[in-house]
Every structure is written in structure tokens, then in C-alpha cells.
Amino acid sequence: MAGLPLPSLTLVVLLVWLPVASPAVEAGPVVSTPVVFQEDFSHGMQNWWAEGGVRVWVQDERLHVNADPTPEEADKPAVCTVWCKQPFSGDVRVEFDAHVVSSSTNTNNINLFLHYSDPSGKALYETRNLRSTADYKLYHVLSGNILTFLNDTDTKPTPPADQQKARVRLRHCPGFELLGQAYTYHCRQGVTYHVALVRQGTRLACYVDGNLLLEAQDPKPPSSGLLGLRTFRTYLWWDNIKVTALSGAETQTR
Numbered sequence: 173m174a175g176l177p178l179p180s181l182t183l184v185v186l187l188v189w190l191p192v193a194s195p196a197v198e199a200g201p202v203v204s205t206p207v208v209f210q211e212d213f214s215h216g217m218q219n220w221w222a223e224g225g226v227r228v229w230v231q232d233e234r235l236h237v238n239a240d241p242t243p244e245e246a247d248k249p250a251v252c253t254v255w256c257k258q259p260f261s262g263d264v265r266v267e268f269d270a271h272v273v274s275s276s277t278n279t280n281n282i283n284l285f286l287h288y289s290d291p292s293g294k295a296l297y298e299t300r301n302l303r304s305t306a307d308y309k310l311y312h313v314l315s316g317n318i319l320t321f322l323n324d325t326d327t328k329p330t331p332p333a334d335q336q337k338a339r340v341r342l343r344h345c346p347g348f349e350l351l352g353q354a355y356t357y358h359c360r361q362g363v364t365y366h367v368a369l370v371r372q373g374t375r376l377a378c379y380v381d382g383n384l385l386l387e388a389q390d391p392k393p394p395s396s397g398l399l400g401l402r403t404f405r406t407y408l409w410w411d412n413i414k415v416t417a418l419s420g421a422e423t424q425t426r
Contacts, residue, residue: 209415224306225252261396263418267368280323285400288316352388
């Protein structure tokens with residue numbers, strides 16, 4: 173307004189022009205994922221023992237498991253679990269190749285036990301004779317996670333062979349608690365599948381041939397134990413088993 177005195181102080185604003193850099197992109201942490209175990213069966217079964225089944229053997233550096241008895245072999249178990257003697261702990265990625273040769277029931281059963289132990293504290297190797305039949309219920313009272321990847325034979329009417337889906341499940345034991353289930357992809361005879369199970373914190377995730385098929389949360393994940401390869405009414409082989417330790421920074425992996 174006219175007639176008002178000017179302020180006694182004059183503010184001078186100095187603008188200093190500095191070169192403006194592009195926003196910095198923070199480098200992610202270097203993720204170390206050491207391989208803690210590899211198995212190509214070039215030394216036979218020295219790291220493994222079997223429970224149940226018709227026959228378990230190594231041929232052409234592959235672990236062959238026959239748990240599909242013929243009528244003449246009716247006294248043999250139609251299930252089998254093959255344990256790795258080396259214990260593992262914490263966050264890991266377990267991956268392997270599996271190839272179903274045949275299955276009289278078209279089950280094409282590929283299972284994995286992870287971080288398995290006996291809640292009583294006894295070593296599983298010491299109690300192996302108690303599980304000589306490999307009956308599934310004998311493992312439900314132990315502690316660990318179970319991945320099942322098999323052909324879906326439940327859907328009726330049965331779709332044509334080239335349209336049948338795989339059934340994928342993740343479970344928590346003891347208790348045989350179902351954590352997640354999906355009907356997707358396929359599990360066929362004569363196909364070599366690359367399967368990976370990721371355990372990181374409470375997260376479990378199953379990948380097959382690089383595809384995420386199922387993930388679930390286990391609120392009380394087992395912390396350590398053995399891994400086991402299991403099948404039912406199937407003759408298959410396993411190979412190229414690798415266990416990688418995961419850091420906390422690696423949240424999505426296959």
C-alpha cells in the first residue's frame with residue numbers, strides 16, 4: 173500500500189546453480205549363494221541309504237528307484253524313500269533332475285522331504301529299520317516339509333494323456349498339514365523334469381523347469397534336518413542334486 177515504509181532489511185536470495193546428477197541407484201547387496209552339496213552319483217550311493225522299494229541302484233551315474241512291484245513282487249513295498257546322509261539347515265534351494273520311466277498306475281510320483289528329523293532327537297539313520305516298509309504314515313510323525321509332484325489321477329473323467337495336469341502339494345510335518353496345493357503343468361513318463369524347492373524363512377516355493385508352480389507359507393518351518401527322495405508306485409531316476417544356501421537378500425529364486 174502506498175505510504176508504508178519499506179522494510180529496513182532487504183533479503184537477497186542467491187541462487188547457486190549446481191550440476192544435477194541423475195538419481196542414484198543403490199546397488200543391491202551382493203548375494204552369496206554357496207553350493208553346499210552336489211550329487212551326480214559318480215560314487216554310487218555312499219552318501220545315501222534306502223527304505224522300502226523293490227530295488228534301488230545306481231546306473232549310468234543316476235539313482236534308479238523302483239517302487240512299482242509287479243504281481244510277482246507283491247511282497248515288496250510299493251513306496252520308497254532314499255535319504256541323503258548329510259544334514260542341512262536354514263534357508264536353502266534344493267534342485268534336481270527327475271525322470272519317470274514307468275508307473276503302472278500312471279501316478280508318476282516325485283516327492284521330496286526337506287529338513288527332516290525325529291522330534292525325539294534320535295538320528296534317522298539309527299531308526300531306519302523301523303521304517304523298512306517306507307509306509308507314508310511313518311514319516312508324518314517326523315518333523316519336516318514335503319513336496320509332492322505327481323500326475324493328477326483324481327480328476328474324473330480322466331482327461332486325454334496330453335491334457336492331464338500335475339498335482340503339486342506342500343505339507344508340514346508332524347501332522348501332515350497341507351500348506352498349499354495346485355493343479356498345473358504336467359508330470360509325465362519319459363520326460364526329464366528339473367525341480368527346485370526353495371525354503372526361505374516361512375516361504376516355500378516349488379519350481380519345475382523354471383516355472384513357479386506353487387508357493388505357500390509355513391508358520392513354523394523346520395530349521396534343519398535331512399533331505400529324502402521319495403516315490404510311490406513309480407520307477408524313476410534322479411540326478412544332478414544340488415543344495416544351495418540362500419542369504420536373506422535373495423527373496424525370489426528358482
